[in-house]
Amino acid sequence: MGAGNSPCASCKLLRRRCAKDCVFSPYFPSDNPHKFAIVHKVFGASNISKMLQELPVHQRGDAVSSLVYEANARMKDPVYGCVGAISYLQNQVSQLQMQLALAQAEILCIQMQSQDQPTALTSPLHELVADDKSFFFSDNLNYF
Amino acid sequence: MTNSTRCAACKQLRRRCPSDCIFLPYFPPYNPQRFSYVHRIYGASNVGKMLQQVEEHERGNVADSLYYEAYCRIEDPIYGCVGIITVLHEEIYHLQYQLAKIQAQIDLLKAHPPLQGLEYSANLLADQNGVYASSPSSFGPSIHCLY
Numbered sequence: 269m270g271a272g273n274s275p276c277a278s279c280k281l282l283r284r285r286c287a288k289d290c291v292f293s294p295y296f297p298s299d300n301p302h303k304f305a306i307v308h309k310v311f312g313a314s315n316i317s318k319m320l321q322e323l324p325v326h327q328r329g330d331a332v333s334s335l336v337y338e339a340n341a342r343m344k345d346p347v348y349g350c351v352g353a354i355s356y357l358q359n360q361v362s363q364l365q366m367q368l369a370l371a372q373a374e375i376l377c378i379q380m381q382s383q384d385q386p387t388a389l390t391s392p393l394h395e396l397v398a399d400d401k402s403f404f405f406s407d408n409l410n411y412f
Numbered sequence: 413m414t415n416s417t418r419c420a421a422c423k424q425l426r427r428r429c430p431s432d433c434i435f436l437p438y439f440p441p442y443n444p445q446r447f448s449y450v451h452r453i454y455g456a457s458n459v460g461k462m463l464q465q466v467e468e469h470e471r472g473n474v475a476d477s478l479y480y481e482a483y484c485r486i487e488d489p490i491y492g493c494v495g496i497i498t499v500l501h502e503e504i505y506h507l508q509y510q511l512a513k514i515q516a517q518i519d520l521l522k523a524h525p526p527l528q529g530l531e532y533s534a535n536l537l538a539d540q541n542g543v544y545a546s547s548p549s550s551f552g553p554s555i556h557c558l559y
Contacts, residue, residue, distance in 0.1 A: 310462075312455045319453075319489060327490050334494040338481060346462065347470045350493045351477040357500035364507035371514040375521065382525045 277304040282313055291320050295332040303336055310339040420447040425456055434463050438475035449482040450475075 275286030276293035281304055286293060292313075296304040307316055316335065320328050342349035421435035422428065424447055429436065435456075439447040450459050459478060463471045485492035 310458065311453065312458055315453060315455055319485075323489060331490045334491045337494050338485075338492060342462075346466055347473050348477045349481060350497065351480050354493060354496055354500065357497065357504065361500060361503055361507065364504060364511060368507060368511050368514065371511060371518060374518055375514065378518070378521045378525070382521075 274298045277301045278308070278313060281305060281308060291317055295320075295329060306339040306343060307332075307335050310342050311335060417441050420444045421451070421456060421459075424448060424451060434460055434471075438463070438472060446475075446479050449486060450478045453482040453485050454478060 274280075275284075275298065276290055277296040277298050277300060278292035279286035279290060280298060280301065292304065311319075319335070320331060323331055338350050341353060345352050348355070418429035418441060419433055419436040420439040420441050420443060422433060423441060424444065435447065439450075454462070459475075462478065463474055466474055481493050484496060488495050491498070
């Protein structure tokens with residue numbers, strides 16, 4: 269049962285009695301009907317109930333929050349939902365990795381330009397630089 | 413008129429598969445897992461509604477994204493694909509911090525070229541070894557590999 273004797277938002281929307289042990293009531297209070305309406309529209313009350321019942325009680329709050337997030341994303345973008353955000357963020361990560369690689373290359377160039385003596389080529393620094401150039405071909409840099 | 417081979421949706425729902433079945437183009441019979449996952453998370457009725465509410469040329473993307481999200485939710489019942497979004501945000505924050513650090517070092521090098529270049533740059537390079545994070549595809553399944 270929701271706060272006091274009023275049914276939770278789920279039972280209000282579903283027009284049914286809100287039991288004392290209603291699985292929805294801790295997470296869908298009656299003062300926020302929109303929250304349940306959104307997840308119900310995307311996932312369906314029955315599926316939400318199954319998902320919550322499969323989880324320990326202490327994890328259900330986080331599960332509801334993530335379901336609400338996904339439902340909101342799907343309402344805003346009916347074609348891609350959350351996947352649109354993931355794609356955008358993955359691109360951002362790729363771009364930042366590329367910028368880091370370029371910045372690293374710039375540091376190496378500055379270092380090489382500042383070396384005056386040809387013997388520097390046989391120095392430990394040269395070996396370190398030669399090894400680190402492999403980063404250009406690393407699998408981590410997926411912009412190739 | 414029905415299809416001789418039912419789509420994965422109609423097979424699992426144990427019904428006739430009409431020739432204009434909305435699921436048929438996106439849930440072929442040779443990939444039963446695809447419909448099984450979206451049905452488990454969203455329900456067949458909701459999936460049908462979500463396909464119907466968009467233009468036909470977008471329905472493939474809808475089916476693909478629903479499958480991706482359902483897959484993530486089954487793999488991580490608490491956070492689903494929101495877990496991936498959180499990790500990506502953290503990675504971006506980390507990369508931005510590293511980039512700002514390196515930019516500052518570049519500015520310092522340009523303003524004050526090293527006098528003892530070997531030692532100074534070796535320390536710099538040692539510091540940069542932790543810069544390269546793993547590729548984005550390591551955070552959850554790559555969007556492309558599931559389609």
